[in-house]
Amino acid sequence: VTPLAYLNANLPIPSFRKRDKARVRMVEMISEIVGARRASGNRGEDFLQTLMDARYKDGRSLTDDEITGMLLAAMFAGHHTSGVTTAWTIIELLQNPDYLAKVMGQLDDVYGEDGAVTYQSLRQITLTEYAVKEALRLHPPLFMLVRVAQEDFTFKSYFIPKGTWILISPTVSHQIGEVFADPLRFDPERFAPPREEDKRDFAYIPFGGGRHKCLGNAFALLQVKAIVAVLLRQYEFELVGDEVGSDFHGLVVGPKEPLRLRYERRDRTVKVAVGGAADAIDEAAGRETGDAVRLKVTVDRDLCQGHAVCIEEAPEIFRIADDGRVQLLQSEVSGNLCAKADMAARYCPNGVISVEPLADPAARAGGCPMHRS
Structure with missing residues (x-):
């Protein structure tokens, strides 16, 4: 998928033809699974079953094409973007060894040699969270967000007619010096009290904002924190000298390839536990x-x-x-x-x-x- 999809997702270009052909095949595959479940009466405990059971207000169920679209959206939004953000977080930490040392110190304080990664412990690793948020500020996965005006409205002195496409760039917004001090510098502590530069309304928008903010934003932050915490405790990483840059050829902005890392396993075991949100006192x-x-x-x-x-x-x-x-x-x-x-x-x-x-x-x-x- 290329950024051209922002402007016209149906252009007759090879990458879009390949995408559409793959989607037709995906609908066929998912339709076979849906049909088999309905014929056998078996129920799955997964998101597919949730979509199969879902109903519109008028009682209509989702079509196989709609179910496919929902599943593809969940896979694209929930995996690709999180993977890219994890990569950028580790890259930025490796380029800023002083802050990486602080992160590792807090991880050792919270987990010790073999402490389990739990929901509650993830709240305690604030330095890791600040690093992830700063990676999202410097490298938002989507450099452009699109909204369509549902009715005529006026914002300040600008009249926006119904149907107008409005494009917002997190990449640009996150580099506004009046909001983010020294905006090109990796400075995770800008998110810590008392600075909290992300608290200004609609200044920090890696997940968008308002009522249509990304539904998965809380899970994504938790997920990336967990991945980074586990990886940093289990491996030592080192950049090998490739130039670090952003690749804007895709819809999700990841590191420009090649960008190679050298890694070595640490002598420790990392545990991951599942628990309730309020399973301990903060x-x-x-x-x-x-x-x-x-x-x-x-x-x-x-x-x-x-x-x-x-x-x-x-x-x-x-x-x-x-x-x-x-x-x-x-x-x-x-x-x-x-x-x-x-x-x-x-x-x-x-x-x-x-x-x-x-x-x-x-x-x-x-x-x-x-x-x-």
């Missing part, structure tokens, strides 16, 4: 309690995508409504719910939850640890 949150601590919780439901991370953190405060988006069970919290609300806000993939101290002077005097003045 020490960084500070779980102070007390009735004097009161917070106001607000949710931007328009931007919520229903990831339900907040429900894992604080089921007493949040629920998923019938429309698939989060709904508040209580907008004012106190005591031990204060820290839970903080955690929900911190880990919300779309940042739609905000918490702030109530105006009550007594609440300010007590204060949740993350909200003291």
Whole structure:
């Protein structure tokens, strides 16, 4: 797939003809699997079965062509982009050995010699997360995002007619010096408090933004962090001298080939464990309690995508409504719910939850640890 697909995905060029021929074959293969399952009555525990069971509001099921499209989109968005981001993260770390040493130090502190990689431990390796986010800033997998105006609207002094294609470039946005200090430099600490340069609305957009932000953004970040953590603990890597550059020939911008690495296995075993999201206490949150601590919780439901991370953190405060988006069970919290609300806000993939101290002077005097003045 080439960037020409942004402009016209149906051009009569060899690569598109090859793509279309392959898609026809994919529909045939998936149709055979769907037909065999339906004929036998066997049910799978996979995404294909989910799509087979899905229904539109009018009760209509998905066609085999639609199922194929969904599966291809999931494979393309969920594997290629994550693989490229993992590669860029390791490359940037190898080019910045001082920060790599900090990352390795934190990995050793969190995991020791044989600690298991768990959901909770991945939250504790913040330096790795900052490195992944900085790799995404410098090398967003998609250098162009496309939206189509569904109705006429005016933005500032610009009139945008219905049907207009709007192209946004994360590559350009991420190099705006007014937002990102020294934007061409690999500086993962720009994401750490108190700088947090990614907090400005729609400045950091490797996954897009708004209500149509990539649905897999939270999983992708978690996935790449896990892969990088396992690889760095299990192998020593070294660049062998090839020029490092970006290849813009494909739709996903990966490293220009050849870019070779030398690697050597470390003398350690890396374990990966499966656990629940709230399977341990996050020490960084500070779980102070007390009735004097009161917070106001607000949710931007328009931007919520229903990831339900907040429900894992604080089921007493949040629920998923019938429309698939989060709904508040209580907008004012106190005591031990204060820290839970903080955690929900911190880990919300779309940042739609905000918490702030109530105006009550007594609440300010007590204060949740993350909200003291």
